[in-house]
Amino acid sequence: MINSSFKKLFKTQIDTFFGSDSLSLPCKLVSADNKHTECSNCQIDPMSGRSSGRYKVGGPFSFPYGQLCPICNGIGYIHSIHETSTRMLVIYDYKKWINFNQNLNSADGMLQTISKIEDNSKIQSANTLIVDSSGTYNYQNEYVKDSDPQPVGFGSNDYVYTFWKLK
Numbered sequence: 001m002i003n004s005s006f007k008k009l010f011k012t013q014i015d016t017f018f019g020s021d022s023l024s025l026p027c028k029l030v031s032a033d034n035k036h037t038e039c040s041n042c043q044i045d046p047m048s049g050r051s052s053g054r055y056k057v058g059g060p061f062s063f064p065y066g067q068l069c070p071i072c073n074g075i076g077y078i079h080s081i082h083e084t085s086t087r088m089l090v091i092y093d094y095k096k097w098i099n100f101n102q103n104l105n106s107a108d109g110m111l112q113t114i115s116k117i118e119d120n121s122k123i124q125s126a127n128t129l130i131v132d133s134s135g136t137y138n139y140q141n142e143y144v145k146d147s148d149p150q151p152v153g154f155g156s157n158d159y160v161y162t163f164w165k166l167k
């Protein structure tokens with residue numbers, strides 16, 4: 001039976017996981033806007049819509065004519081990318097996942113994270129997770145969001161869990 005002392009135990013236990021010497025990992029949440037923002041550093045070729053290779057006066061990085069614009073790499077527009085770092089419990093073993101419907105999904109290449117409720121909005125707006133961002137970059141650490149974060153905590157909603165799929 002889920003009574004209040006059980007709830008408290010659950011919360012205490014998960015809080016312990018988030019402690020300093022714990023099972024949680026430093027992770028990076030990345031949200032890339034789908035909107036294209038025209039590059040402010042170069043003149044756009046009206047025919048191709050791409051960078052003309054000419055510096056636009058007032059832009060942050062002057063560059064010689066004919067070279068790739070260092071801001072947009074010659075593409076002519078940029079995605080706005082937001083990154084934020086936080087600690088998450090990262091669970092690779094699907095047998096330990098919370099609320100996983102084993103009939104519906106394949107667990108291949110997937111993981112579940114448990115995060116504090118304070119991180120909910122960060123996860124909502126992110127589409128990519130980089131696990132253990134303390135190490136060197138490794139494409140095997142990059143996951144895309146497979147489900148929206150769901151609250152968990154037996155009524156107290158202290159945490160959210162989220163599924164991610166290997167990119």
Ligand SMILES: [Zn+2]
Nearest residue numbers: 039042069072
């Ligand atoms: Zn540019």
